[in-house]
Amino acid sequence: MRERSIQELYCDDPERADAVAFGRRGALKGAALTTMAGALGATIPFAANMPAGLLPAAFAQPSGSGPQMITFEGKQPLLLLGDRPLVAETPEHLLDDDVTPFEKFFIRNNGQIPPQIAGDRLAWRVQIDGEVNTPLTLTVGELESRFPQVTLRLQMECGGNGRSFYVPETRGNQWGNGAISCGEWTGARLRDVLNAAGVKPSAVYTGHYGADPHLSGATDRPSISRGVPMVKAMEEHGLIATRLNGQPIPHIHGAPVRLVLPGWPGSVSQKWLTRIWVRDRVHDGQGMGGTSYSVPIAPMVPGGRPDNANFRTMESMPVRAVLTSHAHGTRLPAGTRRLDIRGQAWAGELSVRAVDVSIDYGASWQAMEVLPPPNRYAWQRWRGGVTFPSAGYFEIWYRATDSQGKMQPHVAPNWNPQGYGGNPVSRASVLIEA
Amino acid sequence: MLAAAMPALAQTAPAAQRETPAALPEGPGRDVTFYVCTPCHSTAVIRRGGFTRAQWDDLMDWMSERQNMPVLNPELRRTVVDYLAEAFPPRRTSPRGGRNPFAD
Numbered sequence: 045m046r047e048r049s050i051q052e053l054y055c056d057d058p059e060r061a062d063a064v065a066f067g068r069r070g071a072l073k074g075a076a077l078t079t080m081a082g083a084l085g086a087t088i089p090f091a092a093n094m095p096a097g098l099l100p101a102a103f104a105q106p107s108g109s110g111p112q113m114i115t116f117e118g119k120q121p122l123l124l125l126g127d128r129p130l131v132a133e134t135p136e137h138l139l140d141d142d143v144t145p146f147e148k149f150f151i152r153n154n155g156q157i158p159p160q161i162a163g164d165r166l167a168w169r170v171q172i173d174g175e176v177n178t179p180l181t182l183t184v185g186e187l188e189s190r191f192p193q194v195t196l197r198l199q200m201e202c203g204g205n206g207r208s209f210y211v212p213e214t215r216g217n218q219w220g221n222g223a224i225s226c227g228e229w230t231g232a233r234l235r236d237v238l239n240a241a242g243v244k245p246s247a248v249y250t251g252h253y254g255a256d257p258h259l260s261g262a263t264d265r266p267s268i269s270r271g272v273p274m275v276k277a278m279e280e281h282g283l284i285a286t287r288l289n290g291q292p293i294p295h296i297h298g299a300p301v302r303l304v305l306p307g308w309p310g311s312v313s314q315k316w317l318t319r320i321w322v323r324d325r326v327h328d329g330q331g332m333g334g335t336s337y338s339v340p341i342a343p344m345v346p347g348g349r350p351d352n353a354n355f356r357t358m359e360s361m362p363v364r365a366v367l368t369s370h371a372h373g374t375r376l377p378a379g380t381r382r383l384d385i386r387g388q389a390w391a392g393e394l395s396v397r398a399v400d401v402s403i404d405y406g407a408s409w410q411a412m413e414v415l416p417p418p419n420r421y422a423w424q425r426w427r428g429g430v431t432f433p434s435a436g437y438f439e440i441w442y443r444a445t446d447s448q449g450k451m452q453p454h455v456a457p458n459w460n461p462q463g464y465g466g467n468p469v470s471r472a473s474v475l476i477e478a
Numbered sequence: 479m480l481a482a483a484m485p486a487l488a489q490t491a492p493a494a495q496r497e498t499p500a501a502l503p504e505g506p507g508r509d510v511t512f513y514v515c516t517p518c519h520s521t522a523v524i525r526r527g528g529f530t531r532a533q534w535d536d537l538m539d540w541m542s543e544r545q546n547m548p549v550l551n552p553e554l555r556r557t558v559v560d561y562l563a564e565a566f567p568p569r570r571t572s573p574r575g576g577r578n579p580f581a582d
Contacts, residue, residue, distance in 0.1 A: 126526070127522055211571070212572075259519055345581065346581075347530065
């Protein structure tokens, strides 16, 4: 009964409908009203210039039970985790390139995608202010010309990578292991830019701002605004990046300039960067505090209600490996016994000291070769061979160990309601034909 | 503003599709839930979830406090949370097959 009356009310008097439904007039922003209008076939006066959620035909429903894929221009088909906000994961077997090309780079948006840059990308401005001696406004042109340019291969991983492994399920995008890339990024060191502004002793934390609008359409709040402690901001591998793999950063990945602070949740690597606020306290922007990007200090009961005071912000990402030579579900020809396999592994602030593989469900493990990274915070190649005893169904389990001796756990650890830190040993199934 | 960004996606997709409440499972409160939630995000964000009623209810506060959702009046909130709890309960069971002995 209530549904019908709300619909009728929206047709007659949308402002009053808002008040009835939401407790205050005009509570729904433009996007909401347009959605309502579209659904009801009515015209709502406040809906101008606010597009409803557009769902490109590329997001067609999958046939059968296969995963939904998205075809984004210039990219290989990626796993679609969400269309609004747009989120897409790279299948593990597409992560074989040591330097991740654009076509295999995962997509992660918190909000709407900002408009394409009008005019010269070199004119885009980034503001540095707060606890600095000299606030700066630097154009992309100045960032590229006034500061030494550094090119580094840097891991970029979504904070929620591995979330799908939690039981019971948690909120958020249900990533497997594929929210990871290792591109070659070029830019000024964040440290050099902060030193040019002159960081005051009172500086504690950065707060980052970008041009991506909040999903609701509100202009008074960012879609995401996180930051890092000054010690991380001043670490020499952190970049204000303007190029990816030698080319200007593509729009979907944060053009024309973004932060790349490797080894921490990707949300600190602000895309479409407009401002770095050097603060005298821990940043409290969108995505800071509570259970956001945080893990429990004292472990909580899985599925239970969190106590916010029991949470600390996640900093370094945990150790993880991907298998890149063979997709889950690979069929191998009859007679296959020896298989060369390989992948990538990384460990946030740490490095990877071992990768082990099992084909008997963890009953026995074989060490793989692990190569050193080309620079700190790049991922590391691992490779080796496995020998199967017969034809049949096998699982390749792969487990990385970090430089402090911590292995990937057997299941997603330390349950939390937003599913951060899920880095369990993963597995790929293969079938050797008889 | 967003219209200018759409051509990048539109190049991969000849036509835009708009979701309808039918994207969600049937049940009392489905349509209202659709209208309350999809101004900001698609139904994918809803359908990926599987939570207890208490968790869905807590999520309404999080949406209002953290994501700019208008505060729902009690009756509307009850309708929406009842629908979500019925349509999207927890789906992943413990690997041991049993119930967590400490769960509420």
